[in-house]
Amino acid sequence: MAVVESEFGEWPLKRLMTEVVGTGTKSAEDMTREQASEAMRRILAGEPDHTTLGAFWLANRWKHNNAEELAAYADVMAEHVEYAEPDADPVDCGANYDGKGTTAILGVAAGVVAAAAGTPVVVHSGDRVPTQKQDAYKHVLDELGVRTELDPEESADMVDDTGFGFYYQPRFNPAIHALWERRDNMGVRTFVNTIETIANPANASVHLGSFYHLAFAKKMVNTFEASEHHDLDRVLMFQGMEGYDDIRPGYTKVAEWTTGDDGETTFDDFDIETAEYGMDFEYDDLGVDEDDVAGDSAEITEAVLAGEREDRFADAVALNAALRIYAREDAETIDEGLEMARETIASGDAEAVLEDLRDF
Incomplete structure (x- = not known):
């Protein structure tokens, strides 16, 4: 498949669906950290088509995310969180x-x-x-x-x-x-x-x-x-x-x-x-x-x-x-x-x- 160039990288959600996570419950593969991170950045930016986003979420649910993928998603989310630490450590x-x-x-x-x-x-x-x-x-x-x-x-x-x-x-x-x-x-x-x-x-x-x-x-x-x-x-x-x-x-x-x-x-x-x-x-x-x-x-x-x-x-x-x-x-x-x-x-x-x- 031809490389897709964009401000995010080479892995739009549609490509991830076609080549990695969306091929079926038995043939689907796990994403690399870089792929999962790019996917989350695209999602939070509102870039994916709504149909593609829904399909991607559902494919992840069928496939079951591993810890590396979840960590990538969470780390990208953290880039957008407004943290406020109390003096106490709760x-x-x-x-x-x-x-x-x-x-x-x-x-x-x-x-x-x-x-x-x-x-x-x-x-x-x-x-x-x-x-x-x-x-x-x-x-x-x-x-x-x-x-x-x-x-x-x-x-x-x-x-x-x-x-x-x-x-x-x-x-x-x-x-x-x-x-x-x-x-x-x-x-x-x-x-x-x-x-x-x-x-x-x-x-x-x-x-x-x-x-x-x-x-x-x-x-x-x-x-x-x-x-x-x-x-x-x-x-x-x-x-x-x-x-x-x-x-x-x-x-x-x-x-x-x-x-x-x-x-x-x-x-x-x-x-x-x-x-x-x-x-x-x-x-x-x-x-x-x-x-x-x-x-x-x-x-x-x-x-x-x-x-x-x-x-x-x-x-x-x-x-x-x-x-x-x-x-x-x-x-x-x-x-x-x-x-x-x-x-x-x-x-x-x-x-x-x-x-x-x-x-x-």
């Missing part, structure tokens, strides 16, 4: 932006508890992101009366002032937000749904995320390792409810990646029985009204932080807070983190952080 919580539809969103409550216990936490999301377009972090905070449509520097100040911070995708990652309509017309998730969760707008050194299968957690760790932008010390991922960063009740797998002082990395996985940590109930017990996930989640958050609930939701919030505390190594064990979380709720410190957020 835990970056990157839940699926397209939200939850049946169970409570516990990450706000868990993050606030962790923050009150001395572990700063950052969360980030968009607003009704495709494909599910369901409730996410932003919508719970809106229901709680916390400002969410913040510029990145304001988000960093929120972290330093309260211990908990929210970063709003349209403000810190406008290039990805600009793809909303194209993503919505796809009807299925694309690799953009994956990389937006690791934007890490606060440049935190610890990332907490979720997975359906352990193989995905390993792929995400390999993505961080292959990234030329990210420089993380620790990654903690677990089997989350609805793909979100709320740990599911029952027998749960946890993946842990750490960089040692000598620069050597380790990847381990272990199982926890959540009943041993107070979550002795079933998945459906954390369900809420499907027509008002954000509203119900906000009410649960208020009641748990005020110490007015000592039920399954309080247990789930405490355990999720413990994992955030453990992720940053502010507790040596999950048990120790759980004790810190429960003491923080009982003392009223967690409720005070929520009030600080409302006043910010």
Whole structure:
């Protein structure tokens, strides 16, 4: 095929489809880092024809992106992100932006508890992101009366002032937000749904995320390792409810990646029985009204932080807070983190952080 010359390079998406990724599920090949980087630059510049872009996204979904491709996509995205680092080094919580539809969103409550216990936490999301377009972090905070449509520097100040911070995708990652309509017309998730969760707008050194299968957690760790932008010390991922960063009740797998002082990395996985940590109930017990996930989640958050609930939701919030505390190594064990979380709720410190957020 003749070389294609352009301001981007030699690999327009149509050529990548014809020669590399679009030939079929068995014959498709992986892209080089250079090819994937060029593809992402073209996408963010709005260069591809809409039909070609949709075909490219779908071909990537069928083929399954490897870590090198995801790292290339993420690094190009990072060129467009407006980073704002707080003085604190928080835990970056990157839940699926397209939200939850049946169970409570516990990450706000868990993050606030962790923050009150001395572990700063950052969360980030968009607003009704495709494909599910369901409730996410932003919508719970809106229901709680916390400002969410913040510029990145304001988000960093929120972290330093309260211990908990929210970063709003349209403000810190406008290039990805600009793809909303194209993503919505796809009807299925694309690799953009994956990389937006690791934007890490606060440049935190610890990332907490979720997975359906352990193989995905390993792929995400390999993505961080292959990234030329990210420089993380620790990654903690677990089997989350609805793909979100709320740990599911029952027998749960946890993946842990750490960089040692000598620069050597380790990847381990272990199982926890959540009943041993107070979550002795079933998945459906954390369900809420499907027509008002954000509203119900906000009410649960208020009641748990005020110490007015000592039920399954309080247990789930405490355990999720413990994992955030453990992720940053502010507790040596999950048990120790759980004790810190429960003491923080009982003392009223967690409720005070929520009030600080409302006043910010």
